[in-house]
Amino acid sequence: MTFLAPWVFMAGVAAAMAVVALHLLTTRRPPAMRLPTARFVPVAEARAVARASRPTDLLLLALRALAVLLIGAAFARPVREAAGPSVRTVVMVERSRAVGSDSVAMARAREMVGEGGAVVEFGAVARELPLDSLDARDAGLATVGSLSAGLIAARRAAERIAPGADSLRLVLVSPLVAGSVDAATPALRASWPGRMEIVRMAAAEDTARGTPARLVTPLDDDPLAPALDRLGALRGAHDVRVVRGAVSAADSAWTQERGRVLLVWPARFDEPVAAIGVIAFPQGAGAAATVVAPFARLALPQGVAAAANAASTRILARWNDGVPAVQQTPLGAGCIRHVGIGIPLAGDITLRAPFARLLDVLTEPCDGRIGAALVLTDSSAAWLEGDDASPLASARVIAAAAPGAGAVSRLPALLLTIALALLLAEHAARRARPAAGARQDGTPATGKVTA
Amino acid sequence: MAVGPYGALLDAVRGVRWPARRPVPGGAPGAHQARSRGIAPEFAEYRPYRQGDDPRRLDWKLLARSDKAFIRLAPDHAILGTTFIVDASASMDFRGKWLAAKRLVVALSAVAHAGADPVGLTVAAADGVRRLEPRTRRGVVAETARTLDEVRPAGSAPLAPLVANGAAAARCVVVTDCLGDFDALRAALARHCAQGGESHLLHVVARDEVDPPADAVMATDPEDAACQRPLMALTRDAYLQRFAEFRAEVARQVRADGVSYHEVMDDDATEIVVRRLVAPGLTASSVGARA
Numbered sequence: 036m037t038f039l040a041p042w043v044f045m046a047g048v049a050a051a052m053a054v055v056a057l058h059l060l061t062t063r064r065p066p067a068m069r070l071p072t073a074r075f076v077p078v079a080e081a082r083a084v085a086r087a088s089r090p091t092d093l094l095l096l097a098l099r100a101l102a103v104l105l106i107g108a109a110f111a112r113p114v115r116e117a118a119g120p121s122v123r124t125v126v127m128v129e130r131s132r133a134v135g136s137d138s139v140a141m142a143r144a145r146e147m148v149g150e151g152g153a154v155v156e157f158g159a160v161a162r163e164l165p166l167d168s169l170d171a172r173d174a175g176l177a178t179v180g181s182l183s184a185g186l187i188a189a190r191r192a193a194e195r196i197a198p199g200a201d202s203l204r205l206v207l208v209s210p211l212v213a214g215s216v217d218a219a220t221p222a223l224r225a226s227w228p229g230r231m232e233i234v235r236m237a238a239a240e241d242t243a244r245g246t247p248a249r250l251v252t253p254l255d256d257d258p259l260a261p262a263l264d265r266l267g268a269l270r271g272a273h274d275v276r277v278v279r280g281a282v283s284a285a286d287s288a289w290t291q292e293r294g295r296v297l298l299v300w301p302a303r304f305d306e307p308v309a310a311i312g313v314i315a316f317p318q319g320a321g322a323a324a325t326v327v328a329p330f331a332r333l334a335l336p337q338g339v340a341a342a343a344n345a346a347s348t349r350i351l352a353r354w355n356d357g358v359p360a361v362q363q364t365p366l367g368a369g370c371i372r373h374v375g376i377g378i379p380l381a382g383d384i385t386l387r388a389p390f391a392r393l394l395d396v397l398t399e400p401c402d403g404r405i406g407a408a409l410v411l412t413d414s415s416a417a418w419l420e421g422d423d424a425s426p427l428a429s430a431r432v433i434a435a436a437a438p439g440a441g442a443v444s445r446l447p448a449l450l451l452t453i454a455l456a457l458l459l460a461e462h463a464a465r466r467a468r469p470a471a472g473a474r475q476d477g478t479p480a481t482g483k484v485t486a
Numbered sequence: 487m488a489v490g491p492y493g494a495l496l497d498a499v500r501g502v503r504w505p506a507r508r509p510v511p512g513g514a515p516g517a518h519q520a521r522s523r524g525i526a527p528e529f530a531e532y533r534p535y536r537q538g539d540d541p542r543r544l545d546w547k548l549l550a551r552s553d554k555a556f557i558r559l560a561p562d563h564a565i566l567g568t569t570f571i572v573d574a575s576a577s578m579d580f581r582g583k584w585l586a587a588k589r590l591v592v593a594l595s596a597v598a599h600a601g602a603d604p605v606g607l608t609v610a611a612a613d614g615v616r617r618l619e620p621r622t623r624r625g626v627v628a629e630t631a632r633t634l635d636e637v638r639p640a641g642s643a644p645l646a647p648l649v650a651n652g653a654a655a656a657r658c659v660v661v662t663d664c665l666g667d668f669d670a671l672r673a674a675l676a677r678h679c680a681q682g683g684e685s686h687l688l689h690v691v692a693r694d695e696v697d698p699p700a701d702a703v704m705a706t707d708p709e710d711a712a713c714q715r716p717l718m719a720l721t722r723d724a725y726l727q728r729f730a731e732f733r734a735e736v737a738r739q740v741r742a743d744g745v746s747y748h749e750v751m752d753d754d755a756t757e758i759v760v761r762r763l764v765a766p767g768l769t770a771s772s773v774g775a776r777a
Contacts, residue, residue: 065702065716071577071665072695073705075728076715 036446039112039435047107051100058090092468098461102454109450114198114434121201122427124152125189129180129209131158135237140208141169143234147206151199153192157185163192179214182207182419186223193428194437202427205231207419210238211411221418229428230421257302258378262385262394274369275398282371291367294400300374301333313360313376315352315396324392328384331377335362351397352376361397370401492592492631498757504597504764506657507684507746510566532556566657566684567606567620568598571648572634573662574611576708579639581692582752587661588634589756590688594659595630597764603657607633608648612641615648620656642709646670649678649685659686664736665709676743685745686763689736692752695729698722 038044070076090096128144130137144154154164161184185207193203205227209215224231257279274295278286279302290297311332315324332354351372352361363372374397384390535544535555545558570591578584595605599622606620607630616633618626644667649658658678660671664687675685698705702718717725733749740747750759 065704065718067706067714068699068703068717069580069708070695070698070703070705070717071580071583071663071692071708072725072729073707073713073715073717074665074710075725075732076705076717077721077724077728079716079718079721 036113039114039431041111044107044111047104050107051103054099054103055090055096058096094464095461098457098464102457102461105450105454109447109454113446122204123196123200124149124204124206125193126152126154126206126208127185127189128154128156129215130156131180133179133210133212133239135210135239140236143208145169151196153196155185155188155192157181157188161185161188163188179212180209181217182215183217183219183223186227193433197430197434200430203430203433204427205229206234207231208234208236210236211416212238213411224419227428228432230425231419233416233420258380258385262390265391287366290369290371292369295369296398296401297369297371298374298397299371312355313352315361315393324389324396326389326393329379333375333377335359335373335375372397490631492589495589495593495756496596499593499597499760502597502761502764503601506566510564528560530559530561533559565603567604568657568659569606569608569620570595571608571645571658571660573645573666574609574637574639575642575666576640577663577665581694583663583690583692584639586750586752587690590750590759591634591661592627592631593756593760596627597760599627605630609633609637610643610645610648611637612643642666644670646674649674657684659688661688661690663690672739672743675745679744687740687745687747689747689749690752691749
């Protein structure tokens with residue numbers, strides 16, 4: 036048995052010692068002595084503070100001291116020490132498309148979890164996995180795992196396995212891409228009272244590499260063409276098809292395959308109203324792309340706007356007044372993006388960096404962009420590991436912070452019951468003692484003795 | 487003479503004499519100067535012859551020279567009966583008080599007996615009064631010692647009636663701790679003195695009564711179980727003061743009545759106490775006080 040609040044138990048020990056001291060230093064009736072000249076002693080209270088070299092009433096002393104000790108132990112949040120390793124491991128394994136090999140990641144998790152540990156997988160959501168079913172999977176993985184969700188699940192798993200352990204080891208199996216860290220991650224990491232070990236996994240192949248974007252356009256001098264060429268030269272392109280006219284059946288069929296993006300960008304040019312801003316939001320890491328130019332504001336096709344509230348529909352860019360500018364709709368394993376941004380024929384806006392950034396967002400994969408280029412460096416992930424000299428997390432601290440941890444253990448109730456029984460026994464023993472004679476329990480034998 | 491444990495004490499007081507404090511009434515020849523004149527060889531004074539005097543006591547030579555008849559007188563000596571009245575109450579059974587009382591009585595009995603005085607004993611015990619009439623025969627000291635050894639102090643018995651019943655013109659020695667019927671005893675001793683007797687009061691005090699232990703105790707009177715007082719640091723000084731005042735008052739009152747008063751500590755050497763007690767003219771100070 037160990038205590039989650041040992042200082043309370045120490046207070047109980049101190050109280051028990053005080054009880055023993057009170058048995059030695061207490062007010063008692065002095066021992067009787069025959070004295071023929073007793074009549075010359077003035078009348079006074081027949082009690083005197085006396086110090087005994089050894090305590091009497093050992094039964095009462097033992098009952099009282101034991102009761103106080105048990106009460107102290109009960110409030111010190113005792114827990115049983117279960118048999119098992121003193122250090123248990125919580126493995127956070129990322130399961131997303133950012134991980135190069137999910138099977139390798141799970142294998143590493145199996146290696147590191149050890150006896151009595153726990154494995155927590157985290158993608159868009161996090162959960163604890165049964166140790167007997169740590170299998171790899173391919174479908175249904177998020178683009179990037181949420182490290183914050185993983186830390187929360189790891190904390191819950193740690194609270195579950197903390198009783199019986201001395202320390203808890205936290206292991207993170209992840210490629211550590213930038214998108215896995217959000218604003219809550221530092222605070223959640225700081226709440227873990229110990230260091231974290233990071234096992235770096237290889238990130239998935241850069242999905243930004245692929246075949247160049249194919250531009251299907253009726254224009255001879257499309258201003259979008261050089262911008263797409265420039266984008267492909269800089270970063271490569273995905274399986275992207277840009278249709279500047281009507282969407283054909285072949286285009287839709289092409290889009291059905293996984294990872295393909297059909298960018299429906301009408302080559303219709305209305306009169307630009309004025310300089311107007313458009314803001315594009317990437318799905319993964321990275322800042323929003325903002326472009327201010329005399330764009331023409333094109334209406335999105337009928338039906339597409341109606342589906343804007345559908346769960347599967349995603350707004351990739353909005354005008355500065357909040358109206359959707361680019362909308363993505365899944366189609367088979369790929370997706371169709373309807374672009375309502377009219378590009379002016381004159382000017383070099385398409386060759387400027389803000390537009391290139393906008394184009395980069397619009398041509399990213401349907402699930403967002405992942406790749407080795409977005410993996411956090413060791414230096415930027417050092418804060419996740421913490422100080423190497425810092426100890427492992429204390430299982431007592433984890434268990435003490437767990438909600439309802441005290442209510443789980445039955446030991447406090449048991450100890451309090453025993454203490455109550457001892458106090459009742461003490462009361463009975465005190466009543467059973469002879470009424471007369473020297474007493475050391477503070478009970479007055481007589482108030483005042485007079486001749 | 488079987489005197490048991492008192493042999494060394496009797497050896498120590500051998501040769502000690504205990505003269506009377508004043509001339510004793512005439513009587514059987516003894517060691518004490520008598521108030522009457524006798525016919526001893528040594529001359530004391532003349533007295534005119536009165537009718538009825540023994541003609542053989544006429545100083546015929548003086549009659550021939552002066553033609554006057556004078557009776558030749560000489561100092562007379564008589565015995566002085568000594569009675570010891572011993573307090574055997576429960577209060578005497580404390581520390582060495584009873585032993586000191588026994589040793590005092592035995593030693594003084596031996597001294598008095600050595601002076602050819604009749605020695606008697608009266609013990610006021612809880613189971614009754616034990617009395618040995620004054621006698622001069624051999625073995626009276628041993629009998630006194632044996633009687634005292636047979637007594638175990640207990641209860642409480644008045645001493646004053648025993649004094650009143652004693653011979654009027656005798657020596658009365660009361661050995662007590664003055665914690666009983668002291669007022670009545672004092673009156674009886676004063677009356678005994680007024681009748682021409684010689685009274686001694688030996689006040690036996692235990693050292694632990696004068697200087698009790700410093701530890702807190704519940705003092706219980708052995709003669710009165712209801713009297714229980716806590717003797718501790720808070721009450722110790724008051725107790726010491728009260729007891730000292732009591733002893734001083736006892737000594738003052740008894741001496742004012744003409745009674746010889748002596749305070750004897752239980753750990754005093756008995757032979758020294760006896761020698762100081764019998765010293766002529768020593769009547770006021772505490773005999774038991776150590777030099």
